[in-house]
Amino acid sequence: MKIAVYPGSFDPVTCGHLDIIKRSCKVFDKVIVAVLNNSAKHPLFSVSERMELIGRCTKDLPNCEVDSFGGLLVDFAKKKNADTVIRGLRAISDFEYEFQMALLNKKLNPEIETMFMVTSLNCLYISSSVVKEICLYGGNTQGLIPDEIIEDVKYKMEKEC
Template sequence: MNKLNQEHTIAVCPGSFDPVTYGHLDVIQRASQVFEKVIVAVLKNSSKTPLFSIQERKQLLEQVTEHLPNVEVDSFDDLLINYMSERNARVIVKGLRAVSDFEYELQMAALNRKMNSDIETFFMMASSQYSYLSSSIVKQIAQFHGPVNDLVPEVVEQALRQKFGTR
């Protein structure tokens, strides 16, 4: 049986981050306290049409995680399990908001483990103040010029305003 040595474990926190929210940041910050290195990996999801380009999402993530010295931002467009091997990472960190997230993520964790038994998935419950928060909701509110200042960092709010043509 493999044991994870958390002092030398690289974790990957994958997602579309379109845009990054305080909920994402909560999980990233908490993961950075558990693992030696956390790679926030922006994925190109072919089933979604993103508001922000991968480069824009990476830049926003770099800005909002710059205070976390053990967090790196990257991107990938392959199977997560292949990316994990490339980066010598052992743990996938997934934030969960609700039971519906768990059902999907459990299925993905089982498939990833089947493809590479050395990979573990670390589920982290969203803090209660972010359990309702999703990038989709943030985009919808921003599109109709609603307030998102308590949902996303200021730099992300500014980027949303620029995308939707609001001040």
Template sequence: MKIGICPGSFDPVTNGHLDIIKRASHVVDKVVVAVLNNPFKNPLFTIEERINILKEATKDIPNVEIDCFSGLLVDYVNVKKADVIIKGLRAVSDFEYEFQMALMNKKLNKNVETMFMMTSSEYSYLSSSIVKETFKLNGCIEGLVPDYVIDAMRKKFKDAR
């Protein structure tokens, strides 16, 4: 069984993320969507909230598992006995950073491979940061994230006010 790890913050998950996850599910036997618990970031959603949102978003993709991790991705890859890290790329600027990360992961574990998937052109500009900023400024994010993410963001910002 070929296992791919699709890591990220997913704060919140966007339709661009879901595009990569769905496409990855056709390339490997199992996709583990791994939510990073990054102590250096201040996320909008908790780990538990992001996991629940991702479970809802991927419930119709049978070979997707949602999990979380902290620490080094290569260590997590070993724990999951994964074959490949799957990363989405929106632009050339993403490639430079992700290429450095792939080389570092390879240095830390020579058996770790990274596969890059180009984001569909309709999502090439999309990021979680843009979604949050647009939402905070009362812009429309319909079509950028699943509807239940919009509902969760409304609740999150309402609770903060």
């Protein structure tokens, strides 16, 4: 069984993330969307909230699982019997960082490969931080985040900001 891990903060999950998840599910037998639990960051949504939002958006993908992790990604991948890490690329600026991380992960565990997926053209400009900024000022987030979570993001932004 070919298992891949798609890690990220997903704060919140965007249409760009969902694009990568759906396309990955066509390539792998199982895709684990792994929500990063990073205590150094101050996300808008808790880990459990992010997992729930992703779960709602991926409920129709039978080979998609949502989980969370802290620590080294390669350790999580090994624990989940995954041999591939999926990373999405939006722009050339993403590549340098992602390439460095792929090399570091390869050094830490040579058995785990990194697969880069280029985001679809209609999602190239979308990021979680841009979505939060638009939402903060009352802008329209339709087409930027999945419809299933638009109200959740609006509510959370109003409550927290």
